Amino acid sequence: MRMTGAEAQFFASIPPFDILSPEERAKVGAVSVEKHFRKGETIFEEGLPARTVWIVKEGRVHLEKTHSNGTVSTLCVMTGGELLCCLPALDRGGYPATAIAKEPTTLIGIPSDSFSRLMADTPALSARIVSTLCKCLRGVEERARSxxxxxxxKRVGNVLLMMAKKFGPEIPLTREDFAALSGLTVETTIRMTSRLKEHKLLSSNGKGTLKLDITRLRAHIDSL
Structure with a gap:
């Protein structure tokens, strides 16, 4: 669905597009589309040509990587206002991961060519996007080191703290999600979360949401 002028104001509320002039945002909105995805639907697949740069408007998307042994790890969890894999717009490569909608999700899509031209014409925007990419890559590197x-x-605890920065103290992820983010089996992840529950560092509401005591959890993880 093509965006209207009113919907283009969405860009005014999210970095890095908030630094654009109203005229520039209107141009972006004119070439953008809004698309809805069902829970579990694939948005794009790893290795395919990246013809669109996607932004999460509503919902939650996981970027997943399939390894040679068949295991799948989650690289990033993206929520409202975040860019999905804008790297291909810089290097003209394919999508570096597979994107899956983990709940009903609405995305805004910008053609990659239009996105590249916008970056070339707006150095301040390019700098913000590169900064966003560096932040994402730094997070992936820290998880790989962990x-x-x-x-x-400690791996599970670090993932919990990382997700708390995004969601706050109540995290709506499943044990399978935490396993994929931690690089552990589901069984090991369950054991580790149970151990943290025994220390009264987190609790479950029975509806798939974990509630953290962030301050005490951070102190506990730092002591390991």
Whole structure:
């Protein structure tokens, strides 16, 4: 569905597009489309040509990587206002991961060519986008280092704290989600979350949401 001028104001509320002039945002809105995805629907697949840069308007998207041994890990969890894999707009490569809608999700799509031209014409926007990419890559690198050297309990704890930065103290992710983010089996993840519950560092509401005591959890993880 093509965006209207009113819907283009969406860009005024989210970084990095908030630095654009009203005229520039209107141009972006004119070439953008809004698309809805059902829970579990694939938005794009790893390796396919990246013809669109997607922004999450509503919902939640996981970027997943399939490894040579068949296991799947979650690289990033993206929510409202966040860009999905804008890297291909810079290097003209394919999508580096597969994107899955984990709940009913609405995305705004910008053609990659239009996005690249916008970056070339707006140095300040380019700098903001590169900064966003660096932040994402730094998070992935920190998780990779944790998976290589930390205990299972610390790996799960670090993922919980990372997700708390995005969702706050109540995190709506499943144990399978945490396993994919931690690089652990579901069984090990369950054992580690149970251990943290025994320490009264988190609790479950029975509806798939974990509630954290962030301050005490951070202190506990730092002590491991």
């Amino acid at each position: 998976q290589a050297y930390d205990s299972a309990e």
